[in-house]
Amino acid sequence: MILEKNIVKRQHYIPETLLGNFVNSDKKLIEVLLHSKKIYPTSPGNSMCETFVYEHDTLKKNTIENYFAKIDSEIGQAIKDTIGQIEELKKGNININTIREVVENLLPIFIIFYYRSGALLTEFSSINKDEKIPLLSNKILNHVYINALSKTIRNCYNFSIIESDNNFLLSDQFMSTASLDVKTQFFDISNRHIGLKETLILIPISSKYYITYWHSNKSFIVEENTITKLKPEEVKNINQTIINNSYVKCVSSQKEAIEDVLDEYEMEYPSQIYAGGNPSGYFCGAIKKKEVFFHKEDKEAFKLFTWMIFKPYEKLGRNDICACGSNKKFKKCHQDIYNKVKIIIDSFQKNKRDRGDNYGIPGAMAYELPVDHWQGFDKNK
Numbered sequence: 001m002i003l004e005k006n007i008v009k010r011q012h013y014i015p016e017t018l019l020g021n022f023v024n025s026d027k028k029l030i031e032v033l034l035h036s037k038k039i040y041p042t043s044p045g046n047s048m049c050e051t052f053v054y055e056h057d058t059l060k061k062n063t064i065e066n067y068f069a070k071i072d073s074e075i076g077q078a079i080k081d082t083i084g085q086i087e088e089l090k091k092g093n094i095n096i097n098t099i100r101e102v103v104e105n106l107l108p109i110f111i112i113f114y115y116r117s118g119a120l121l122t123e124f125s126s127i128n129k130d131e132k133i134p135l136l137s138n139k140i141l142n143h144v145y146i147n148a149l150s151k152t153i154r155n156c157y158n159f160s161i162i163e164s165d166n167n168f169l170l171s172d173q174f175m176s177t178a179s180l181d182v183k184t185q186f187f188d189i190s191n192r193h194i195g196l197k198e199t200l201i202l203i204p205i206s207s208k209y210y211i212t213y214w215h216s217n218k219s220f221i222v223e224e225n226t227i228t229k230l231k232p233e234e235v236k237n238i239n240q241t242i243i244n245n246s247y248v249k250c251v252s253s254q255k256e257a258i259e260d261v262l263d264e265y266e267m268e269y270p271s272q273i274y275a276g277g278n279p280s281g282y283f284c285g286a287i288k289k290k291e292v293f294f295h296k297e298d299k300e301a302f303k304l305f306t307w308m309i310f311k312p313y314e315k316l317g318r319n320d321i322c323a324c325g326s327n328k329k330f331k332k333c334h335q336d337i338y339n340k341v342k343i344i345i346d347s348f349q350k351n352k353r354d355r356g357d358n359y360g361i362p363g364a365m366a367y368e369l370p371v372d373h374w375q376g377f378d379k380n381k
């Protein structure tokens with residue numbers, strides 16, 4: 001068998017048909033380049049595409065490319081149909097469960113796009129190019145894993161549809177995820193990995209509609225099995241999550257929607273963590289995704305913990321002046337946030353063998369895998 005190597009192809013990593021659902025009345029998309037904060041108009045044909053090197057020795061020619069071409073056409077039509085059904089739902093002609101069923105049948109394809117998205121370009125950027133494509137294809141061609149992850153979302157998460165005035169953003173990661181509560185600091189995964197308790201999943205449909213799946217013991221901004229028109233501050237909270245899921249770019253139909261949350265964007269790449277190494281050359285480590293928290297206080301608690309700046313709060317009483325310098329009483333300022341930090345510290349002190357028992361959703365068929373992890377011996381030593 002003759003295998004062709006390194007066939008370069010310019011391809012959309014977010015389907016062009018989906019980008020078409022985010023255009024303004026001039027059929028333009030407003031795009032932001034996150035590292036320079038540059039905002040400019042573009043078109044669905046020119047946005048979210050990249051030169052991919054899809055071919056690899058170990059893959060039969062065109063395997064991935066043909067596969068993507070097939071699901072691209074499938075998803076475009078399916079999302080258009082879903083928008084039509086949402087309009088029917090609003091008129092009272094159909095039941096929300098009809099839409100839920102359609103979306104749940106599409107979940108495997110949504111998850112494939114999640115892996116094939118801009119994440120490919122960034123999460124795997126520290127990995128040798130030759131290893132990048134097999135690593136991606138191992139994930140997206142692994143039907144057992146994709147189906148188990150879909151079943152986890154279907155069986156363990158609440159479903160709802162959220163609506164805005166055409167001002168939802170779209171991330172280059174395709175789906176967006178966030179943690180709804182700070183759990184702990186993991187070595188190889190983030191607090192927002194699918195399958196963990198207190199997580200939110202956002203699936204883009206158009207600038208007007210998103211599908212939300214969430215797992216939480218607390219109340220969320222919407223009720224299960226409903227379509228809800230969000231208030232402006234709730235839209236902002238969702239958009240803050242979407243922009244922080246983006247690696248390089250984010251698009252919208254409205255410039256203001258981007259400007260509204262641009263200051264909330266934190267530049268933070270997936271980090272490589274080396275967990276161990278000894279003189280004989282043994283090493284192990286992982287690539288970890290950025291943490292994204294839906295609630296501001298969780299984000300702050302996680303920072304206090306990971307930056308190790310919680311000491312000044314340790315001995316404060318409820319009525320003492322807060323250590324942050326706000327001049328407010330502790331109870332009216334950082335006490336709730338510090339209490340969350342204490343939960344993280346406790347999670348390290350408890351000697352629980354199976355952390356899955358603590359943080360995984362009971363009954364989950366699969367957890368989202370780490371970007372990558374490795375262990376072995378360094379041949380150079």
Ligand SMILES: [Zn+2]
Pocket residue numbers: 322323324325326333334
């Ligand atoms: Zn404070």
